[in-house]
């Protein structure tokens with residue numbers, strides 16, 4: 001058997017979204033850092049972010065108000081200590097990325113702040129509707145300037161190397177070859193789970209592998225049943241890069257309203273904040289409307305906006321709608337709720353530390369406790385910044401060293417007779433805005449049986465590894481879903 005190539009670093013970061021890149025930049029120049037990602041920076045949810053970064057920076061705002069909105073939106077299931085850190089450390093992290101060259105929209109009166117759902121005031125720092133793309137590109141320029149940071153951007157990481165007491169590195173496939181990367185500190189910044197669903201706004205490849213690897217290594221998780229569905233994914237374009245294009249909440253922030261097939265503005269009777277109610281409330285209302293009408297979507301009506309304004313304020317959305325044959329200033333946009341954000345993940349403390357020594361988690365794959373049961377819009381990019389910086393500080397202060405550790409490369413992986421596409425379709429049907437508990441119980445049994453008795457074992461290859469991770473993660477999510485249902489019934 002061919003020897004597996006091995007490299008050693010001080011810190012390995014898995015993921016090149018905002019959480020991964022910002023954590024890397026916050027680490028000292030004396031550390032040798034490797035970023036591993038499955039795709040380049042365009043294949044991240046960070047790159048797709050439209051709305052912006054929630055920050056209490058305007059005159060009418062303060063961190064107390066941001067704290068109150070975050071807690072209320074999360075149904076008060078948030079960790080108040082984590083929320084306090086999030087809102088209090090927002091501005092200092094914004095100043096740091098501005099130092100990296102990021103310039104938010106502003107005029108002579110100050111920042112142009114956007115308004116989004118469940119925010120009491122306008123507090124979203126933005127750049128048009130392409131905030132994620134612009135911020136990430138700027139940070140990546142800074143990463144490329146650093147001699148101490150290397151990046152492999154076609155590396156599929158599939159296993160944590162653990163001594164049992166601490167994490168010591170990762171295994172990855174690069175161009176189908178198995179590779180070993182050793183380091184005393186490993187940061188998972190692998191993002192959420194959106195691509196477990198066929199109706200999602202998430203980038204391709206964002207399917208929860210990091211969380212599944214953590215589960216496999218026995219790392220503690222939290223919030224695994226907490227899924228956020230965005231109310232306004234563009235209907236009918238689900239073959240566009242395997243995801244639904246997102247019509248940002250900021251469009252509703254500019255006054256757009258939701259209408260059913262009879263043109264009724266149905267949110268008026270549902271919540272005092274109407275279309276700007278929290279996402280779970282709006283998604284549920286849309287789901288209910290669709291159940292009782294003939295159309296499989298509702299309309300987002302932004303026709304009150306002047307076309308020039310729309311084009312300037314939302315250039316990406318405008319272009320996408322036009323490519324789809326819709327002029328949003330003249331025609332209503334068909335929308336449906338889509339899987340969007342995962343509140344669950346690997347449980348961390350306020351410094352990104354997981355329950356396995358040497359393993360950190362940052363960004364959407366982590367569970368810091370800031371989001372509770374429902375994330376407040378534009379708090380996730382902020383979370384990546386605030387907790388990325390804290391994680392970098394914790395790593396710099398850690399004395400753990402992995403010297404000549406014994407490691408064994410994974411020789412074989414199980415494979416199953418379940419296709420990824422069929423699992424995605426199942427999630428969409430049964431684990432959507434409304435849950436089908438009969439199907440969930442049945443699928444949990446099937447997944448357990450599959451893991452117990454896989455169809456066989458083969459040399460590590462991307463397809464088998466991906467299916468393995470999906471099955472591990474789904475089984476855990478479904479198990480927790482049933483446990484929670486049972487607890488609520490008692």
Ligand SMILES: Cc1cc2nc3c(=O)[nH]c(=O)nc-3n(C[C@H](O)[C@H](O)[C@H](O)COP(=O)(O)OP(=O)(O)OC[C@H]3O[C@@H](n4cnc5c(N)ncnc54)[C@H](O)[C@@H]3O)c2cc1C
Nearest residue numbers: 015016017019038045046051052157191363364378380381
């Ligand atoms: C369309 C859209 C719009 C959004 N708009 C906003 C917004 O305006 N404001 C806001 O706060 N939030 C927004 N969000 C949410 C926010 O973008 C994400 O929560 C955040 O960007 C997650 O950042 P991250 O760095 O944790 O993960 P990501 O940016 O998703 O990056 C994950 C990285 O991990 C890599 N990866 C994953 N698995 C593996 C593996 N096995 N091996 C190697 N690499 C791997 C990926 O290749 C990628 O590089 C939006 C999300 C979407 C989908």
